[in-house]
Amino acid sequence: MSIDTDRLGIVTRGGRQRLSFGAVLRDSQVLAVRQLRKTLRRPVYIVFAFVQPVIFVLLFRYIFGGAIDTGSTSYVNFLMPGIIVQTAVFGALITGIGLTEDLAAGVVDRLRSLPMSRAAVLFGRTAADLVINVLTLVVMAAVGVAVGFRPSEPAWKLALAFLIVLGFSYVFSWISAWVGLSVKNPETAQSAGFIWVFPLTFASSAFVPVETMPGAVRAFAEVNPMSLAVDAVRGLTIGSPPPTTPALQTLAWLAGLLLIFVPLAVRAFRRA
Amino acid sequence: MTNADPHPAVEVEDLAVSYGKVVALDGLRLTVAAGTVFGLLGPNGAGKTTLIRVLSTLLRQDRGQARVLGHDVLREPLAVRLAIGLAGQFAAVDAELTGRENLEMVGLLYRLPRAEARRRAAEILERFELTEAANRRVSTYSGGMRRRLDLAASLTGRPPVLLLDEPTTGLDPRSRQELWTIVDELRTTGTTVLLTTQYLEEADRLAQRIAVIDAGKVIAEGTPAELKSGAGTDVLRVRLADPAHLSAAEAVLADLTAAGTSVQRDVPAAELVLRVSRADASAEAIRRLDAKGLPVTVVQLTQPSLDDVFLALTGHTAEGAEAAKAAPEVAV
Numbered sequence: 001m002s003i004d005t006d007r008l009g010i011v012t013r014g015g016r017q018r019l020s021f022g023a024v025l026r027d028s029q030v031l032a033v034r035q036l037r038k039t040l041r042r043p044v045y046i047v048f049a050f051v052q053p054v055i056f057v058l059l060f061r062y063i064f065g066g067a068i069d070t071g072s073t074s075y076v077n078f079l080m081p082g083i084i085v086q087t088a089v090f091g092a093l094i095t096g097i098g099l100t101e102d103l104a105a106g107v108v109d110r111l112r113s114l115p116m117s118r119a120a121v122l123f124g125r126t127a128a129d130l131v132i133n134v135l136t137l138v139v140m141a142a143v144g145v146a147v148g149f150r151p152s153e154p155a156w157k158l159a160l161a162f163l164i165v166l167g168f169s170y171v172f173s174w175i176s177a178w179v180g181l182s183v184k185n186p187e188t189a190q191s192a193g194f195i196w197v198f199p200l201t202f203a204s205s206a207f208v209p210v211e212t213m214p215g216a217v218r219a220f221a222e223v224n225p226m227s228l229a230v231d232a233v234r235g236l237t238i239g240s241p242p243p244t245t246p247a248l249q250t251l252a253w254l255a256g257l258l259l260i261f262v263p264l265a266v267r268a269f270r271r272a
Numbered sequence: 273m274t275n276a277d278p279h280p281a282v283e284v285e286d287l288a289v290s291y292g293k294v295v296a297l298d299g300l301r302l303t304v305a306a307g308t309v310f311g312l313l314g315p316n317g318a319g320k321t322t323l324i325r326v327l328s329t330l331l332r333q334d335r336g337q338a339r340v341l342g343h344d345v346l347r348e349p350l351a352v353r354l355a356i357g358l359a360g361q362f363a364a365v366d367a368e369l370t371g372r373e374n375l376e377m378v379g380l381l382y383r384l385p386r387a388e389a390r391r392r393a394a395e396i397l398e399r400f401e402l403t404e405a406a407n408r409r410v411s412t413y414s415g416g417m418r419r420r421l422d423l424a425a426s427l428t429g430r431p432p433v434l435l436l437d438e439p440t441t442g443l444d445p446r447s448r449q450e451l452w453t454i455v456d457e458l459r460t461t462g463t464t465v466l467l468t469t470q471y472l473e474e475a476d477r478l479a480q481r482i483a484v485i486d487a488g489k490v491i492a493e494g495t496p497a498e499l500k501s502g503a504g505t506d507v508l509r510v511r512l513a514d515p516a517h518l519s520a521a522e523a524v525l526a527d528l529t530a531a532g533t534s535v536q537r538d539v540p541a542a543e544l545v546l547r548v549s550r551a552d553a554s555a556e557a558i559r560r561l562d563a564k565g566l567p568v569t570v571v572q573l574t575q576p577s578l579d580d581v582f583l584a585l586t587g588h589t590a591e592g593a594e595a596a597k598a599a600p601e602v603a604v
Contacts, residue, residue, distance in 0.1 A: 008383040010350050017350040023383070030380045034366065034373075041368040041409070110364035110425065113328040115353040116381040 008115070024117040031111075031124025032131075035098075039132055048094060049136050053087040054143050060207060061147045068208055073238065080149040081161070081233035082206030084140050085226060088165050089201055091133040092172035093193040095126060096180025100189045103181075103272055119266050126173040133169040137162065151237040161236035164250060168229050171254045174261040181268035205230050225253040279342035281306040281433045281464035282327060287336035288488075289322050296322040298488035299336070304466055304481075306341070306432070309459050311479030312468040313582070319488040320468035321361075324437045327466070328358045340433055354382070357426035360437045363418035364425075367411040371402050371421050374410060375428050382429030392428060400424045400454075416447035423454065434458065436467040440474060452478060472582065484585055491585050499581045505530040505547040507574050510557055513567035515542040524560045528553055548573075 009023030019027070039045045060079050070078040099122075102108045111121055151158055179196070180189040203217050204210075204226040210218050221227050228246040235243025282304035289297040297319045304310040312320050325331035326338050329349040337344065343351040365374045372393055379389030397406045400420050410418060419439075426434060436455075440448045455478050458465055469475050475482050476496045483493040492499060508528075512521055521544060522535045529535055533547040550556065554573045561568050 008354070015347065017348050019350065027381060030377060034369065034377055037373065038366060038368040106360060106362040106364035107366060109328075109330055109360065110358065110378075111381070112330055113353055113356065113358040114378065114381040114429075115350045115383055 010115070019117045024120055024123070027116045027120035028123035028127065031120055032127040033124075035125050035128030036131060039094075039098075039128065045094060045132075049091060049132050050139050053083070053090070053136060053140055056086070057083055057140070057143050057147060064207075070209060073240070074148070076144075076148045077150060077238045078209075078234070079207065080140075080144040081237055082204075082230045084137060084144070084165055085168060085230050085233060086201045086206050087136060087140055088133060088169035089172050089197055089226065091136055092129065092169050092176045093190075093197060094132075094176075095129045095173040096176035096178075096193055097186055097189045098129075099125060099177055099180045099269075100184055100186040103184060104186060108272070118270060122174075122177055122262075122265055122269055126170060126177065129173050130166065130170050134166065137165060152239050153237055157236040157243075160247075161233045164229060164232055164236070164247060167254050168225075168250070171257050171261070174258065174265050178261050178265040178268055181265060181272045184272060200224060200226050225250060225257075228253065279306070279339070280304060281308075281341060282310075282466055283337075283339045283342075284323070284327075285337045287323070287326065287338055288334050289319075289326065289331065290334055295488055297326070297333070300485070300489055302483055302490060302493075304464060306464050307459075307462045308480045309455060309465045309467070309478055311475035311482040312466065312485055313470070313472065313475045313482055314468070314485035315470055318485045320485060321437055322488075323485075324358070324360075324435050324466075324468060327352075328356055328435055329353055354429070355431055355433050357429060357431035357434045358437075359423050359426040359435070359439055361439075361441050363415075363422040365410050365418060365421050368409060370407050370409055371397060371413070371424075372406040374421060375425055378425045378428045384429070389428075392430075396424045396428060415442075416444060416450075419443060419447060420450070423451065431463070433464045433466070436465060438468055438470070440469070440471065484582060486585070492581070500575055505533070505549050506553070508546045508548045508553050508557060509570065509572040509574075510544045510546070510561070510568060511570035512542045512544070512561075513569050515539065517566045518542065518544065520564065521561060521566050524564055524566070525557055528557060 009020040009026075011018055011020055039049075057080075060083060061076055065075040065079065068075055099108075102111075108121070112118055117123075175196075176193060179192050183189050183192050203213070203221045204224045205221060206226060210221040210227065213221055229250045231241055231246035232243045232250050235241050235246065280303045282302065284300055284302040287297050287300040288295075300319065300323065302312075302323075312323065314320050322331065326333050326345060327340060329345050329352055332346065339345065340352045341355050343355065345352050365371075366377075369377070375393035375396060376389050379392050380386065382389075384392060394403075394406075397403045400423070402417065402421060402424065405413060405417060410421065413421065423436075423439070426436075439455075440451055443451065452474075455465055455467070459480075465478075467475075467478065479496065481493065481495055482499060483490045484499070485491065510521065510525070512518060518537055518539065522537065525544060525546060526535055528546060528548055528550065530547045530549040536545040537543075538545060546553070546557075554571050558568060558571055
């Protein structure tokens with residue numbers, strides 16, 4: 001059987017067969033559509049993506065909020081940027097959990113036996129999770145306004161804040177994918193996810209001012225990319241602190257993490 | 273198309289794979305001619321699934337070579353994956369998607385154009401009698417329907433080589449029969465099918481050639497008839513009217529047994545089981561027992577089953593339900 005490999009987007013480079021960039025893109029799109037359908041048809045994910053974050057907002061706004069002193073800034077204005085970034089990170093956890101479920105169901109073996117790009121499974125999955133996280137953030141923003149969040153900055157800065165949060169979510173999807181593919185089991189992926197996500201989100205400026213934390217925790221919280229992202233989003237929405245420095249630091253973090261975790265996740269997927 | 277192909281469908285040379293210290297494949301050699309149904313028979317842990325995983329590029333071998341239609345699994349993995357369809361022991365389909373969505377997705381990932389993928393999905397749903405359920409989510413399907421969809425998915429790209437890893441494990445008898453019919457149909461279309469099974473009956477029923485695999489090696493290969501005749505002897509069962517006559521009958525029949533075997537007693541059944549090589553063994557047995565006045569109720573001469581073949585080759589039985597059936601004969 002001779003195969004018209006050119007038409008199929010298969011190229012041979014360095015003695016090994018590869019798919020052209022266009023073919024990888026098309027596979028990624030096919031798999032992103034698959035993933036979106038799967039997520040939107042599973043009530044458990046809808047609850048995880050949309051209901052749980054809203055409960056967090058209500059919890060902090062009305063129960064813990066009264067006990068936290070944020071100076072001249074109202075707590076709801078302080079809280080919303082933090083909780084939105086936290087939601088982006090929590091949302092990224094479903095990437096790793098979902099991948100382990102696919103592994104367990106044998107679907108990944110079916111996919112890997114097809115003449116498609118294996119990396120496209122991850123590109124498609126992270127893209128689909130990004131779309132879900134866009135929807136989540138819209139819901140969060142609306143809930144925020146409903147409980148009294150009042151951004152003071154112009155629309156272009158709000159849009160920039162939104163993009164930083166999405167970038168954060170996307171990069172953390174890749175970290176979550178790597179963790180999931182390394183532990184391979186859905187339950188372990190879930191607990192492993194929370195083990196790295198909880199310190200990251202709570203030892204940060206997301207919910208309380210870092211000045212109130214003891215020395216070592218505070219030192220961690222100040223360099224934590226989560227704090228930098230939250231500070232950037234605060235600056236871009238409520239005008240303080242100044243956003244330029246934390247925004248640039250956040251982007252540097254994200255670029256670095258992406259460079260590390262995309263190859264790690266792809267490698268873990270090839271071996272899983 | 274495949275019949276004209278100069279390459280064998282599958283060629284495996286000196287293949288070795290280990291998981292840590294566990295050796296799964298140990299210098300396995302195998303050639304599967306294009307257009308045939310080939311059965312790979314062996315117990316759990318013999319290395320069947322490992323071989324399928326190497327051939328479907330899911331696992332890299334430690335040593336040796338494997339080619340599908342002449343394409344090396346390590347150097348031309350995409351060509352190999354274009355040439356194969358894979359269906360395993362589980363239904364690897366997405367429960368949240370409909371049957372049609374599952375197949376259209378597989379078609380697109382087989383690099384078919386969108387319209388072609390759609391047309392192909394409709395055609396194959398029809399063929400597998402899933403058209404009515406096509407727009408329902410797979411989560412509403414029965415177990416048998418899911419496995420049928422899984423097999424349909426493996427055929428979506430019209431692969432010339434189909435790899436079926438224990439395709440009937442866990443299926444009810446009716447679904448199993450359906451799958452057998454599909455494999456028979458595939459044979460008439462020239463598709464090569466390499467199927468693994470631990471059911472001897474299944475390999476016998478479906479495959480034109482069988483390789484018996486144990487501990488990561490092929491220990492025998494041939495047509496089902498060749499393998500059975502290789503086991504050498506037919507099996508003669510004699511049931512006596514009176515169990516008290518078993519010893520007397522045994523003495524009379526002892527010299528009918530094939531070289532190196534002896535008469536086996538099944539006391540509760542009042543039966544004697546002999547391995548015989550004479551063609552007239554049953555007539556001779558009846559004559560002798562009649563002459564001694566030992567009444568007989570049943571005399572049955574059977575060709576060896578693949579169970580017998582397996583036992584003769586490996587010294588142990590294949591696992592599973594089929595082996596349990598053979599057990600009394602072996603245990604006596």
